[in-house]
Amino acid sequence: MTAPLQRVLRAFLEDPAAPRYGYDLMKAAGLPSGTLYPMLARLEDQKLVTSAWETPQAGGERPRRYYQLTGEGIRVARLELAQVRAGQLRAPVRLGRAAPGSL
Amino acid sequence: MRGERWLLRVGEFLVGRAARHLPAAARDERYQEWAAELPVILGDPEIKPAAARAARMLWFAADTLRGAALGPGPARRGGAHRGAASMGKDARWLGVGAALLTGLAVLLAILAFIVYYDIFICSASLAGYVSSLLSYSLASLVGCLLWRRPGGAGRYWFGAGVLAAVAGGGAAHLAGHLGWGHPLLFTLISACGYAVCAACISVAGAIVIRSARRAGMQERSDREQLRGPARAVGMSGQLRGSSGHARWHSLADREMAGGDGADVAAERTVTAMSASGRCGG
Numbered sequence: 001m002t003a004p005l006q007r008v009l010r011a012f013l014e015d016p017a018a019p020r021y022g023y024d025l026m027k028a029a030g031l032p033s034g035t036l037y038p039m040l041a042r043l044e045d046q047k048l049v050t051s052a053w054e055t056p057q058a059g060g061e062r063p064r065r066y067y068q069l070t071g072e073g074i075r076v077a078r079l080e081l082a083q084v085r086a087g088q089l090r091a092p093v094r095l096g097r098a099a100p101g102s103l
Numbered sequence: 104m105r106g107e108r109w110l111l112r113v114g115e116f117l118v119g120r121a122a123r124h125l126p127a128a129a130r131d132e133r134y135q136e137w138a139a140e141l142p143v144i145l146g147d148p149e150i151k152p153a154a155a156r157a158a159r160m161l162w163f164a165a166d167t168l169r170g171a172a173l174g175p176g177p178a179r180r181g182g183a184h185r186g187a188a189s190m191g192k193d194a195r196w197l198g199v200g201a202a203l204l205t206g207l208a209v210l211l212a213i214l215a216f217i218v219y220y221d222i223f224i225c226s227a228s229l230a231g232y233v234s235s236l237l238s239y240s241l242a243s244l245v246g247c248l249l250w251r252r253p254g255g256a257g258r259y260w261f262g263a264g265v266l267a268a269v270a271g272g273g274a275a276h277l278a279g280h281l282g283w284g285h286p287l288l289f290t291l292i293s294a295c296g297y298a299v300c301a302a303c304i305s306v307a308g309a310i311v312i313r314s315a316r317r318a319g320m321q322e323r324s325d326r327e328q329l330r331g332p333a334r335a336v337g338m339s340g341q342l343r344g345s346s347g348h349a350r351w352h353s354l355a356d357r358e359m360a361g362g363d364g365a366d367v368a369a370e371r372t373v374t375a376m377s378a379s380g381r382c383g384g
Contacts, residue, residue, distance in 0.1 A: 023140045023163070027149075033137075033163045034170025062139035 001080055004031050008039060009077040012049075012069045019052075019066035040067055048073030107145060110157050114141040117164035121171035137167050204302055212298035257310035264303030271296015 011028035012020065020028070026036050043049040050070050054063045069077060115138050122134035144150075144160040275293035283289070 021140070021143075022136065023143055023147075026163075032166040032170075033140075034166035034168070034173075036170075037133075037137075037167065038170055061142065062135060064139045064143070065136040 001084055004029070004035055005039060006081065006084060007031060008036065008043075009081055012067075013074070013077055013081070016069050016074045019054075019068050021064050021066050025067065043073070048076055110145065110160060111141055114138075114160050114164040117161075117168050121164075121168040124168075124171040133171075137164070204305070207305065208298040208302045211301040212294050257307040257314070260303045260307035260310065264300040264307065267296045267303065268300035269296075271299070 007029035011025055049067050051065055051067045053065050056063045118137035122130045141160055144163055145156050150156045271293040275289040278289040
């Protein structure tokens with residue numbers, strides 16, 4: 001698992017039920033947008049993260065897109081982060097890859 | 104914040120460029136997402152002062168462009184992105200363009216210097232002033248024409264070019280009248296002004312030509328779209344038999360080719376009825 005992905009998952013797991021906007025995640029994970037958005041797209045592809053658009057506001061501002069971990073995403077994120085914390089290397093480095101179907 | 108609107112435009116331009124690297128299906132959605140974050144960053148109360156917010160917003164947009172153009176990820180799968188090789192090609196073309204423009208500017212500077220030297224320093228006659236006046240009038244006329252043409256950026260380039268020429272020429276005139284410095288120095292300055300002017304006007308011309316070409320392409324595309332529904336009627340007709348279907352197509356084609364409207368409509372009705380089994384004949 002790459003360090004940026006760990007940071008993103010930790011940011012999500014701070015409050016798994018809370019919807020997180022891209023900019024919020026950038027600040028929480030300390031990642032630049034060019035790293036964060038491709039990662040979110042990948043996680044969404046793997047059904048670990050779900051996204052939705054907020055309802056349009058009265059002020060005419062553009063609706064923002066927010067992200068949330070899915071149930072499976074929460075489970076996998078906790079498991080993988082626990083593995084990292086424990087320093088276990090049972091699973092090979094899978095999270096950094098872009099291959100579909102793998103984290 | 105002053106200039107917020109312009110900053111947002113710059114940011115939107117950058118994220119728009121980033122979205123162009125994505126597959127067509129994801130492009131619009133991603134653009135909306137990124138563009139929605141820009142005003143939030145500009146208004147983030149946690150970042151102070153305002154200049155830091157502006158820098159953060161621009162950094163966000165620029166890094167998004169970097170991520171979309173170069174970064175790995177499924178967002179770019181689908182083949183609609185342009186890879187590093189293509190970017191290198193772009194950079195090469197930009198380099199070639201810049202070199203050509205510089206060469207043109209140098210040539211024009213030499214030419215302008217010769218003309219200027221001949222008219223204003225050697226002869227110092229009325230003809231020089233008349234030709235100068237004519238040149239500026241011609242430039243103004245071209246500027247007016249440009250203003251009426253599509254391609255707004257061309258106007259600014261043209262304006263910048265005229266400004267450079269006026270500044271260069273004005274400085275030389277002023278120095279000549281007041282006896283400042285060496286005449287050759289100010290002649291060179293004015294020649295540089297003319298060179299910059301020529302380069303800017305070239306860019307303006309290129310922009311106008313490009314926008315005119317785009318307008319032509321858009322017009323052709325609109326025409327194609329206008330022709331589309333006629334075919335769509337033929338495709339979605341309620342005819343059941345294959346021969347009727349084929350005939351419907353041929354009628355649609357005849358209509359498009361300018362056939363007699365009443366005849367075609369009558370024939371179409373009969374065709375539809377016979378195909379659906381309601382016509383006894």
